[in-house]
Amino acid sequence: MPDCLIIGFNDFGFEGFVEMVRSMGTDSGAYKDLDLTFIEYEGKPVHSMDILNHFYLPTKGEGQKPFHNSDFLWPVVTYLGSYLWRRGYSFDYVNLFQSEKERLKEKLLKEDILTVAITTTLYVSPHPILEVVSFIRQYNKTAKIILGGPYVSNQAKMDDPESLQLLFKYLGADFYVISSEGEASLAGILNALKNGADLNSVDNIAYKDGDGFRVTATSVESNDLEQNMVNYGLFPPDEFAGFVTLRSAKSCPFSCAFCGFPQRAGKYTYLPVNLVEQELDAIKALGTVHTLTFIDDTFNVPKARFKELLRMMIKNKYGFRWNSYLRSDHVDEEALDLMAESGCDGVFLGVESGSDFMLERMNKTSRRKDYLRVIPQLRERGIVSYASLIIGFPGETYETANDTLEFIEEARPDFFRAQLWYCDPTTPIWNERDKYGVKGSAFNWRHDTMDARTACDLVDKFFFSVRNSIWLPQNGFELWSVYYLQRKGMRLDQIKNFLRCFNAGVKEKMIHGGGKSISRELIDSIACCARFEDGVEPDMRPAEVYSGAGYREAERFWVEQFSSPWTTSNVEELSESGGTDDSGWASVPVLVGSDILEKVEAQHEAGLSRILLAAFAVMLSRVAGREDAVIVTHLPDEGARSACPVRTSASWDIGFRQFVRSTESRVTASLAHALYALNILSNPYRLAEYGVTPPVFGVGYSFASAPGSAATEGLQGELKYYPDVAGSMGLVLSVRREEGGARLRLEYASDLFRGEVIEKLAACFESIMAQVSDRPDALLEELTLGGEILDRAVAVKVDESEVFNF
Numbered sequence: 001m002p003d004c005l006i007i008g009f010n011d012f013g014f015e016g017f018v019e020m021v022r023s024m025g026t027d028s029g030a031y032k033d034l035d036l037t038f039i040e041y042e043g044k045p046v047h048s049m050d051i052l053n054h055f056y057l058p059t060k061g062e063g064q065k066p067f068h069n070s071d072f073l074w075p076v077v078t079y080l081g082s083y084l085w086r087r088g089y090s091f092d093y094v095n096l097f098q099s100e101k102e103r104l105k106e107k108l109l110k111e112d113i114l115t116v117a118i119t120t121t122l123y124v125s126p127h128p129i130l131e132v133v134s135f136i137r138q139y140n141k142t143a144k145i146i147l148g149g150p151y152v153s154n155q156a157k158m159d160d161p162e163s164l165q166l167l168f169k170y171l172g173a174d175f176y177v178i179s180s181e182g183e184a185s186l187a188g189i190l191n192a193l194k195n196g197a198d199l200n201s202v203d204n205i206a207y208k209d210g211d212g213f214r215v216t217a218t219s220v221e222s223n224d225l226e227q228n229m230v231n232y233g234l235f236p237p238d239e240f241a242g243f244v245t246l247r248s249a250k251s252c253p254f255s256c257a258f259c260g261f262p263q264r265a266g267k268y269t270y271l272p273v274n275l276v277e278q279e280l281d282a283i284k285a286l287g288t289v290h291t292l293t294f295i296d297d298t299f300n301v302p303k304a305r306f307k308e309l310l311r312m313m314i315k316n317k318y319g320f321r322w323n324s325y326l327r328s329d330h331v332d333e334e335a336l337d338l339m340a341e342s343g344c345d346g347v348f349l350g351v352e353s354g355s356d357f358m359l360e361r362m363n364k365t366s367r368r369k370d371y372l373r374v375i376p377q378l379r380e381r382g383i384v385s386y387a388s389l390i391i392g393f394p395g396e397t398y399e400t401a402n403d404t405l406e407f408i409e410e411a412r413p414d415f416f417r418a419q420l421w422y423c424d425p426t427t428p429i430w431n432e433r434d435k436y437g438v439k440g441s442a443f444n445w446r447h448d449t450m451d452a453r454t455a456c457d458l459v460d461k462f463f464f465s466v467r468n469s470i471w472l473p474q475n476g477f478e479l480w481s482v483y484y485l486q487r488k489g490m491r492l493d494q495i496k497n498f499l500r501c502f503n504a505g506v507k508e509k510m511i512h513g514g515g516k517s518i519s520r521e522l523i524d525s526i527a528c529c530a531r532f533e534d535g536v537e538p539d540m541r542p543a544e545v546y547s548g549a550g551y552r553e554a555e556r557f558w559v560e561q562f563s564s565p566w567t568t569s570n571v572e573e574l575s576e577s578g579g580t581d582d583s584g585w586a587s588v589p590v591l592v593g594s595d596i597l598e599k600v601e602a603q604h605e606a607g608l609s610r611i612l613l614a615a616f617a618v619m620l621s622r623v624a625g626r627e628d629a630v631i632v633t634h635l636p637d638e639g640a641r642s643a644c645p646v647r648t649s650a651s652w653d654i655g656f657r658q659f660v661r662s663t664e665s666r667v668t669a670s671l672a673h674a675l676y677a678l679n680i681l682s683n684p685y686r687l688a689e690y691g692v693t694p695p696v697f698g699v700g701y702s703f704a705s706a707p708g709s710a711a712t713e714g715l716q717g718e719l720k721y722y723p724d725v726a727g728s729m730g731l732v733l734s735v736r737r738e739e740g741g742a743r744l745r746l747e748y749a750s751d752l753f754r755g756e757v758i759e760k761l762a763a764c765f766e767s768i769m770a771q772v773s774d775r776p777d778a779l780l781e782e783l784t785l786g787g788e789i790l791d792r793a794v795a796v797k798v799d800e801s802e803v804f805n806f
Contacts, residue, residue, distance in 0.1 A: 001112040002092040003190050004084055005143070007104070007119065008074035010097035010128040014038070014475065018045040020127060029420050029443025032456040036463055037475040039505040040517045047476035048502045055530035067488065069481050070096055072243035073235060075295070076119045076149075082231040083183045083223070089190050095239070097132055108139035114193060115144045117186060118173070120151035126171060133172045146189060148177030157426050161215075168206060168213045176213070179204040181221045183228070225250055225271050229279055237286040242487060244289050248276045248309075249296040257363045258352070258393055260426035270296070273308050277316070284318055291345070291483055294324035301330050310338035321345045323384075323483055328370040336377050345483045346384030346414070349375070353390065354407025355400035362393055363428070368407060375411040384492070385413040386472060386479045391462070392421035392455025394429060394436035394447045398689045401458045408462075408469050414496075415472040415479065418462040420455050421445075457685035464507060464676075465555070467548035470496055471503050490532045497538055498529035504543035511642070511679040513721035545675065554673040558680050559690045561647050561670075585716075587745045588758045590733070590765055594741030596773045603776040604657060606664040608742070609635060609703040609735070613646070614656070614663040615772060616701055616733045619765045621650040622785055630695060632678075632729070633667065634702040634715040637737075643718040644674035645681065645697060652781035656772045659780060678722045696728045705737035731758075733765070 018038065021031050038045040046054070053066040065071075077093045084091045092113075094104045107113065118132050129147065136145055155167055156178045168176055177185045188202035199207050203219040230246070249270035252259075271279075283289050300306040313320070326347035339347075349371065353359050356368050371387070378385045387408060391401060408416055423438065423445040424430065430438075437448035445452050463471055472479060485495050505518040505526065518526075521542035528538035544550075601608045613633065620629045627650050634643040646666050650659060670677070680686055684694045702715040715734075719726035730749040735742055746765075748758045764785045771783050 001090070001114065003089040003114045003194065004091045004146075004186070005107060005113050005116045006077050006080055006091055006093040007097060007116060007132055008077050008093065008095040009070050009119075009122065010132050011068070011070060012128040012131065013098075014047055014050065015044050017127070017475075020125065027453065029452050029456055032459070033420055033443070034475065035510065036459070036471070036506060037473045037477075039502065040509055041523070043517070048473045048499070049476040049481065051502065051526060052498065052530050055527040056532075059531055059534075067485065068096070068099070069476055069478060069484070071484065072241050072245065073239045074119075075245040075247075076121055078230045078232070078235060079228070080117070080119070080183065080186070081234060083228055084187065084190070085231060085234060086228070087187050089187065097128075097135075101135070104135070105139050108136060108143070111140055111142055113140060113143040115146050115175075115190060116140075117146045117148070120147065120149035123149075123151045126151075126167075129171055137172070144175060144189075144193065145173040146175040146177065146186060147171060147173035148179070148182045148186065150180075152176055153178055153180055153182075154426065164206075164215075165212050174208055176206040177204060178206060178215070178218075179221050181223055183223050184221050222267075225269060226275060229271075229275070230282075232282045232286055237288040240286060240289055242289060243291045243293070243484070244283050245293045245295055246279065246283075247295045248279075249298065252297040253301060254298065254365060255363060255428060256352075257361070257429040257432075258390060258421065258424075258427055260424060260428070268298075270305065273305060273312055276309055277312050280313070280316070280318055280320070283320075290319070290321060291487055292320050292322040293480060293483075294322065297325055298327055298330075299324040300326055300335065303330050303332070303335065306331075307335055307338055310335070310342045313342040314338065319343070321483065321487075323347065323480070325350065326374075327366065328374040329366040331374060333377065336374070336381055336383075340381040340383060344383050345486070346386065346479065347378065348479055349385055349387050349413065351387040351389055351407075353393070353400065354404035354411075358393060358395060358400045358404075361395040362390075368403075371407070372411050375413050379412070379414070384415070384479075384482060387411070387413040387416040387469070389416060389418040389462070390421050391418050391458050392445075392450055392452060394432075394438055394449070396421075396450050396455065398458075405462060405466065408466055410468075412468040414470065415482070415499075416462075416466065416469045417472045417474065418459045420452065420459055454685050454688070457683065460510070461686065463503075464510075464546075464551040465548045467552070470499050473499070473502065473506070494529065494532045497540060497543075498526065498532075500540065501525045501529055501538065501543045504546040507546040511676060513723070516721060551676055554676040555680055555686075557669070557673045558677055559687070559692055561645075562681065562687075562695055563690065563692050584750055585747055586750045586755065586758075587734070587747045588755065588762050590744035590746055590762045592742075592744055592766055592769045596769055597742055599773045600769065600776070603773075604660050606660050608737070609637070610664045610667055611660055612703065612733070612735055612744075613667065613701050614648070614660045615768050616765065617648040617663065618650050618656070618659065618780055618783060619761070619768050619785070620699060621648075622768075622780075622783065623761065623764060627651055630697065630699070632697045632700040632715070632719075632725070633670070634700065634704075634718055635667075635671065636704050638671065642674050642677060643700075643715055644670050644677035645695070646670045646701075650780050653779060655777040655779055656775075656783070657777050678719075678725055682722050682724050697725050698728050698730050700729055700732035701735075702732060703735040703737070731761075 018034065021034050024030055038047045039051065041051060049067055049069055057064055057066060074095050077095055081091045081093060092107060094100045097104065116136050118129060120129060123129060133145060136143065156164060159167060175189050179185055182204065185202055185204045189205060191197050192199045192202060200216055203217050204221060206213040206215045249268065251268045253268040321343045323345045324347060326349055328349060351371055352362055352364060354368055359367055375385050389404060420443055422443060423441045425441060439446050443452055482495055486492060501522060505522045508518060508522065509516055525538045525540065525542050528536055597608065600611050604611055613631065617629045617631060621627055629650065630645050630647045632643055632645050648663055648666055681695055687694050700715050715732060716726065719729060730752040732747040734745045734747050746758050746762050767785060768783055772778060
């Protein structure tokens with residue numbers, strides 16, 4: 001009968017997790033962060049490791065174990081099991097809940113388990129906990145459930161007593177350990193249950209008492225590293241699956257303003273090198289381990305001990321590959337040489353910011369120059385570097401964020417990720433929140449220089465625009481996954497190509513506002529990356545379409561296009577009385593004969609799509625009484641990946657032929673940057689950085705020759721991913737090229753327009769086309785909107801008091 005059955009990690013179902021976070025709102029900081037980690041494939045959200053498995057496993061046949069980010073013996077199991085064993089308690093364990101449910105079920109059905117301990121090391125929500133508790137209760141009615149770890153201790157710090165009682169009831173455990181460590185409290189609970197000791201004598205716990213929970217006294221628990229080292233002999237060697245996660249130090253000697261860990265963990269202590277050697281000897285004796293992950297927050301502090309430890313590893317010729325965190329301001333060239341010689345795969349750099357102002361504000365001891373010195377030296381030695389960034393910490397501005405962006409481009413770490421600052425009441429900055437005007441908490445905050453939504457958008461900008469480093473996705477993939485996949489036979493360059501393709505899929509989803517499935521071209525590239533053992537190189541061209549360089553060029557182009565003053569295309573001002581109460585779209589034919597179309601097409605080098613767009617822009621400008629016009633175009637025949645606006649200036653003192661050439665140039669330039677056009681221009685946060693007001697697009701133009709749905713339906717199909725744009729769109733010139741001519745219609749939102757107004761506009765366009773077919777070089781100011789065509793087409797007069805604003 002085990003005294004304690006330890007449950008390792010529950011990798012909660014990803015699809016359910018996405019839905020849960022989405023319910024918070026797609027503009028919430030939590031969802032914005034999550035949105036960067038998955039693509040839509042076969043109708044559901046899929047993270048990077050899942051899509052890798054999807055295409056890898058079928059090539060291997062049945063029995064192949066899927067890749068998993070937690071495919072190793074969970075360190076809390078080895079440490080907690082060793083702790084209990086030293087104190088005379090028996091234990092058993094299940095490492096990964098999701099993949100070992102049948103094994104857990106068998107253990108639970110024996111009904112001879114005293115307690116089940118659920119750890120919460122990586123949980124940020126209660127859902128993984130609830131799933132495990134429910135499973136245990138289903139198959140065992142007698143075992144007492146003990147819940148502890150970071151999730152419980154963090155909630156206890158943030159919740160008031162009444163809220164904490166409600167949480168304990170909701171989670172459904174029998175005992176709660178409320179401590180940053182908690183091993184002694186767990187042992188105290190076991191002692192009370194086995195020997196009848198008083199539970200009130202056990203500090204830092206809560207236990208059922210009537211309808212509520214009694215919370216015992218609080219004390220600081222500190223478990224000595226030397227006295228609580230892992231006994232690796234307690235675990236079957238094959239259970240480690242080649243990987244061991246270990247620590248040689250506790251807490252952190254620094255006090256960064258965004259991190260509450262040192263305050264919770266107590267004084268910084270570390271094992272002497274001889275005891276680290278003893279542990280490595282024990283790991284080597286297992287005969288199955290090839291990769292070590294040191295989880296010390298400051299593995300290379302102090303510097304002398306770090307070098308001594310590396311020399312010991314080299315002397316003993318363990319042959320391990322290893323990875324760790326690294327403080328850039330505490331490492332010199334000698335240490336870097338020793339790292340490479342001793343088998344270092346890579347390091348996690350808590351860069352946080354590329355702005356010295358922000359690093360000082362964060363109370364970091366490292367500075368920009370330290371990272372710029374170390375990252376290239378790591379690269380020279382073949383050591384992978386990952387830069388972790390925080391965006392939005394109090395004091396952050398567009399300027400400091402851009403300093404960080406340019407730092408990444410200059411330093412060129414192998415991987416990076418930027419994350420939204422989490423406003424945590426347990427961190428030092430919380431005590432200074434009034435000083436910096438901090439309001440709110442978690443991912444919902446604002447302060448004197450920024451708000452969470454702006455910071456979220458800056459994170460997105462980093463994701464889209466960085467050229468010289470690869471974004472490392474979260475959820476199912478971490479830096480450790482790079483080393484894991486290398487051990488599984490995937491070369492570093494193959495991993496990088498896979499991530500480039502996956503990130504391109506995420507970008508494709510995001511520029512369309514979410515919900516769009518990944519394109520066939522990208523799927524093919526990802527599938528090829530997943531079949532890395534075949535030796536076939538993936539086609540990287542689909543991923544290169546979404547390069548950081550392309551995004552930056554697009555952002556510059558569109559900001560420049562809309563930085564100068566212009567009048568918004570507000571179609572609601574086209575008619576004084578507006579349309580009907582009925583929502584939906586209606587249409588009016590535009591009667592331009594095939595003879596006129598053939599004639600104007602022969603008169604110009606530009607194609608018919610450009611000529612009609614130019615004529616449409618002239619008509620809009622003349623009706624509105626000004627030169628400027630902005631038209632959202634959709635040109636699927638030309639391979640345009642997205643609808644994009646074209647800004648024209650119909651200067652009335654130029655000829656129509658010259659204006660067609662100008663329009664042709666504007667369209668060509670706009671289509672070159674069409675991919676990101678609406679994503680950028682419909683984003684008020686992105687444009688605010690440049691002082692640009694987001695335009696409201698009310699007029700569209702669609703030209704297509706493919707059979708099937710009408711061209712306007714194609715435009716509306718594109719705009720459904722941009723609800724703000726679609727909601728303001730009210731008028732579209734739809735052109736469908738057919739054999740022997742073209743069918744033109746003015747499509748309009750019936751709740752915005754009266755039909756007779758659209759008939760007048762159609763007649764105006766017909767009039768212009770007739771005039772330019774006879775006089776292709778006519779000055780724009782000479783083109784009239786009335787005449788016989790207008791008089792014959794409608795029975796109403798043009799009301800000069802009506803405002804036509806494009």
